[in-house]
Each structure stands twice: as C-alpha cells, then as structure tokens.
Amino acid sequence: MNAVVDFLNTILWGYVLVYGLLAVGIFFTIRLGAIQFRHFPEYFRVITGSRETSSDGISPLQALTISLASRVGTGNLAGVAVAIYLGGPGAIFWMWMVALVGMATAYAESTLAQLYKVRNGDGQYRGGPAFYMAAGVGSRAMGYAFSICLILSFGLIFSAVQANSISEAMTEAFGVPGIVTGLVIAALAGIVIFGGIRSIANVADKIVPAMAGIYLLVAIYVLAIHITEVPAMLALIVKSAFGFEQAAGGFTGGFMAALMNGVKRGLFSNEAGMGSAPNIAAAAVPDPHHPSSQGLVQGLGVFIDTLLICTATALMILLSGAVDYGPDGAQGMVLTQNALGEHIGAAGPYFIAIAILFFAFTSIIGNYSYSESAMEFLGLGGRMPLMVLKTVAMGMVIWGAVQPVSAVFNLADASMAVMATINLVAILILSKTVVTLTRDYFDQKKAGKTPLFRFKEHPGIDKGVDPTIWNRDVAQERG
Template structure:
C-alpha cells in the first residue's frame, strides 16, 4: 500500500499537478482576459455587496471567511518556512506568481459552483465540483469519485494533521498534555460543526478576520521597525528567484529549487484549482445575483492567503537573523524569527497563531466535506451525523500520533480530486467564459449584473431554473 501511495503521489505532485495547476491558471488568465488584474476592484465590490445571506444560504463575506478558514492553515506558517529552507528566498517570488495565476482558476471553479448549485436538505444551497461534474458534464461516477476523495482528504485526514499541529504547538509552548489538547479541540469543534454550515459561517466571520488581522499587524510592525532593510530583502527575493544569487544560509538555491518549492508550497496553501473552496462558494447568496460574483470573491481569497498571509511569514523570517537549515525549518524557523523580533513572546505568538490557523482549517475543511457527503448521501441526515462523529474522532487521533503513511494517503486523495476538478473546469471553460462575458458586459453598461437562466438557453442544461429565475 505504501508503495502504491508513494507512486500516486509522485505522479500527482511530481508531474500532473505542479504543471497542470500552473497551466490551467495561465489558461484561464488568458481566456478570461486577465480578469484578476483588470477587474481586481470587482472582488471587493462582490464581497461587500451584501453582509447578509438568506434562509437558504450565507453571505458573500461569510463564504470568503469560511474559505479563508480552510486556506489559511499551518502551511502559511510552517510551509513558507520550509519553502525558504529548501528553495531560498526566491521561493517566495514563485509563490506570488502561482497565486496570481491561481486567482483566475479560483474564479473559474467558484463561478461554476454557483451556476450549478442546488437546494439541499432544509432548502440550503449546496454545490461544488461534484455537482458541476454531474450536472454540467453528465459524469455522475466521476462526481462520486471526487466527493469520496474530498471527504477522505479534507474531511478526515487533513483535520487530523491540523489537530496534530495544534497539539504540538500548545504542548511545546505551554506544556499541556497532547491527549488533553486533542479532547478540548474536539469538544470545541463539535460545538461548532453540529450547528451546521450556518454556525461555521458565523464563527468564521468573526474569528478569521481577527486571526489574519493580528498576524498581518505583527508583520507590519516588523516591516516598520526594519524599514531600511526591506528594499534589500525584496531585491534578494527576486534575485534568488532567477538564480542570480545564492540562497541564504548555503541551502539549496538556484532558479530550479526556488521555482519548484515556491510553486509546490503556493499551490498547497492557496488551494486554487483543488476543488475545495467551490463547496462553500456554492452556499453563498451572491451579491450581485450572478454566478460570477462568487468567482470574484474566491479569487480574492487566494490573494489574501498567499500575497498577504504567506508574505507576512516570509517577511518576518527574512528580516530576522534566523538562518534556515535542515535542523531549523518549519514551525521552529518561524518561531526563531519571531523570537528575534518580539522576544520570548514570539514563541507564544506562533503557538497561538497555529492554534487559530489550524482550528479554523478544521471547521472550514468540515464545511467542504459536509457538502460532499450530502451529495453522496442524497440529503440523508444520518450520513451527516456519521461524518461529524468521524471528524471529531480524527481530531483526537491526530493530536496524539502521527502516521506518515496516512498523511501520504491524504495527499494522494487530494491529488486525485484536484486532477478531476482541473479536467472538469477546462471541459466547462466555454460556459465559464460565457457567464463572465455576461457579467462584465452588464457592468460595462452601468448595470447591476443579474442572471436569469431563461435568457441563456444555450447553457441552461443542468442549471436549476428555480434558483436562477
């Protein structure tokens, strides 16, 4: 089994996804007319268009914060440090590049999720890749395979990974037993997820801005207090990205190492094209009432995750005297950097940040898995209950042990779901381009964009006419 899993991960992460996610991002960037650059302001208009949902869905702002809850995790703290260790400062440049093209991919998949959403149990909106694969492409078996892969990766195993990170950080900083930490995290998780996606959205709406804001403020303080060194650091990032200088500390450098590690960490962090964020994008009540508006919202999520939060970690590391090495990497490197900037408080700040980043990832990941389990279970609440119990069990299990094979299995599951999703959105790219033109033409005419499916019979197949009337 280990051999098979390792082989699959080599195929998915060594070839298919590293090049596939980049290629698809570039493809949508060009096909949609550089939408993430020319219409950047539209992202904020769509997020702030309405702070209220309705009985069937959540608000655009809540959808953004839930997706950020999942995107912004331990990878933003540990993953960035690993990228710098293995690829030098230049890896950060390539993280930026992959996020900029990934914004177009995030736009595409979330626009589709809105277009093909349905009313689920209790009338709440449900949707995501499984739905648009089934309804848009007519491939029910492939949709089911995607849903299973998502539940395994995001719903179960990745939540144990996040729980493990919390237990390690809290135990190391405060000396609390990992079993106790696991049980407490599970109890807190249960209180939230048993309230369903509306409860998750309400929590994320308040916690995510607070946690991201505090982290960005810390980075801003480091920038201000080291202002004279900032131009040199930025120059070093660009120079290292193209192999014009050696990586700091004598670690592996050069353009190839910087690009490989930056691209891998960037893709893993922002999740653009993975097929995860569309699951919550579909639950939103868009404002304006048009499928494209949620595409803009989730494109902004990629920008915030990588261009802001990941960059904050990179800045704090590179402006410190901490030298990355095989022994000093990951969370330890970030802690060493913040200890230099903030003294002993830096270590505790990282532990607290990891708790919030990882915990919100748990509830965000669960929200995605709930959509997938409802798709597979045809709305039966018993399967939702089973998922919730399984998630809490994995949170406790993950806090007390680390089994590499299981985590590798999660990588393989995520690789499978991402590959399926990329194929689907490229196959449906004509529909995405059509919907985008409709939105932008209305905006250019000075109108508030709206979408009525009866006006678009050429893409009406599989679209719910009740929702988009």
C-alpha cells in the same frame, strides 16, 4: 498501499500539478482577459455590504470567511517555513505566481459551483465541483471520485494534520500535553460542526477577520523596524526563484527546488484549482445575483491568503536570519516561532502558538464544511451519515494531536492531488461557460446595470442548471 501512494504523489505532484496548475491559471488569465488585474477592485466590491443572509444560504462575506478559515492554517505558518527551508527564498516567488494566476482559476471554479448549485432536502444551497462535473461535464463518475477524495482529505485527514500543528505549538510554547490539546480542540470544534453550515459561518465570520488582522499587524510592525532591509529581501526572493542566488544563506537547491516547493506549498495554502473552496461558494446567496460575483469573492480569498498572509510570514522568517539550511536546521512551525522570537523576543513563540491555535482551529471547521457538499452528492446528506462523519472527524482531531501524522499526511497529499487533477480537467472542459458568464457580468456592469443572471437568456447554458434559482424576474428586480 504506501508504494501506490508514493507513486501517485511522485507522478501527480512531480509532473502533473506543478506544471498543470500554472498552465491552467495562465490559460484562464488569458481566456478571461486578465480578470484579476483588469477588474481587481471588483474583487473587493462584491463583499461590500454583503453580510445579509437568507433562508436559502449564507452571505458572500460568510462564504469568504469560511474559505479563508480553510485556507489560512498551517500552510501560512509552517508551510511557508517548509517552502523556504526546502526551496530557498525563491520558493516564495513561485507561491506568488501560483496565487496570481490562481485568482483566475479560483474565480472559474467557484463561478461554476454557483451556476450548477442545487437545493438540498432542507431547501439550503449545496454544490461544488462534483455537481458541475455531473451536470456540466456530464460525468457522475468524475463527481464520485472527486467527492470520495474530498471527504478523505479535507473531511478527515487534514483535521488530524491541523490538530497535530496545534498540539506541537502548544507543547512547545506552554508544555500542554497533546491529549489535552486534542480533547479540548475536538470538543470546541464539535460544538461548531454539529451546529451545521450556518454555525460554521457564524464562527468563521467573527474569528477569521480578527485573527488575520492581528497577524498582519504584527507583520507590519516587523517590516517597519526592518524597513531598510525589505527591498533587498524582496530582490533576493526574485533572484533565488531562478537560481541566480541559490547559494544565499547556505541554500544550494536551485531553480527546480524553488519551483517545486513554491508551487506545492502554494497550492496547499491557497487551494486555487483544488476544488475545495467551490463547495462553500455554492452555499452562498450571491450579491449581485450572478454566478460570477461569488467567483470574484473566492478569487479574493486567494489574494488574501498568499499575497498578504504567506508573504508576511515569509518576510518575518527571512528578515530574522533564523534560517539554517543545514540538516539540523529548524523547519516548519519551530522555524516560524524562532523567527518571530528574533523580532519580538520571548513573546514570539507564544504569539505563534496562539496564532496557529486559531488558524488551525478554523481550518478544521472550514475543511469539514466542504465535505458536507460531497456527502450530499453521494446521496449521504441525511442526518445519520453526517452524524457519523462528524464523529469520525472529531476522532481524527484527537488522534492527530497525539500521533505523528507524516504517513497519513502522505495519503492526504495523494488524495488532494487526485482531487485537483480531476477538477482542473473539469473546469477546462467548462471554460467556454466561464467565459460566457464573465462577459455577461461585465457587459451589464459596463452598461450601468446591476449584474443579474437568467439562464434562459443564454440557451447554451441550460443543461443541469436549476431554473428555480437562475430564472428569476430580472426586469422586476431591476425596477
């Protein structure tokens, strides 16, 4: 089993995804007319005043906060530190590149998830890559494979990984035993998760903006006291990305180390193209009522995760001088804690411990929310199958808090890679549909109208689309 997992990781991460993610992101950036640059303000406008919910689903803002809850976790603190330790400062540049082109990829996959969403037995919106693979691509086999990988990685294993990060940080800062941390986190997460998607949305809606805001304020303080060093540090990141400064600070990895670690950690952090965020994007009631508006919301999530939060972590680490590239050098969460300790003293490690507590906790509940859509697709969306999944997920939280998770994390990497590969193929197949939806949205904007979508106006987009969702009386709504 380990040999199979290692082989999959070597092939998919070493060859397929490192180049495939960048290539697909560039493809959609070109195909959609550089949407993330030309229409950047629209990424923000679609969440303005969008807090209202309906009986059908959650609000666009709640969908954003849940996807951020999943994205903003160990990847933003420990993952950035690992990227720098293994790939040098240049790894951050490739994280930026993955995010910038990833904004177009995230837009494409979440737009498709909105278009092909369905109503479950309770009348709630559900959808995601498995649904557009079955309805749009016409392959239920792709949907089944994707769903199994999603449940395995996001529904179960990543919960253990996040719990392990919380446990290590709490033990390092406060001396709290792992089992205690595990039981408390499992109990708190269970209260939220057993309440369903709306409960997760309500918690994420409150915690995520607060935790991200506080973390960025601390980063701004650190940048302010080192403002004269920031330009040189940014230049170092860019030069190191191409191997021009590979000996900086003792690092000798070069171009490929920066590229590989930056892309891998970038994907793990912002999830663009992986097919995870579309599962919650489909649960939203878009405002305006057009698939593209929710695609823009999730594209913004990639920007916030990587261009803001990951960059904040990276600059705090690099400006601290705490990076030791030797074999005994600190890495991961410990490096991030040491770095902030250099900036704000003894309070640094405690602040990072509290930050990862909230970041990783919300990742646990956000990750779980994705798996419900996969269960729905597999025909296991009933009360009892979901109860079993929730119980096992909580068990994984406790297990992850007390056991090393390196081996099982290797399995999660492979599962995530299979997910992403299948999803990238699907969105490429459906790229023409994404282009049609995008043109429809911005043509209406250009004409001064509120973008609204009726699939009957687009005879090429009707296969697998629920007419009760996208066949509303547009003329009447426009008044």
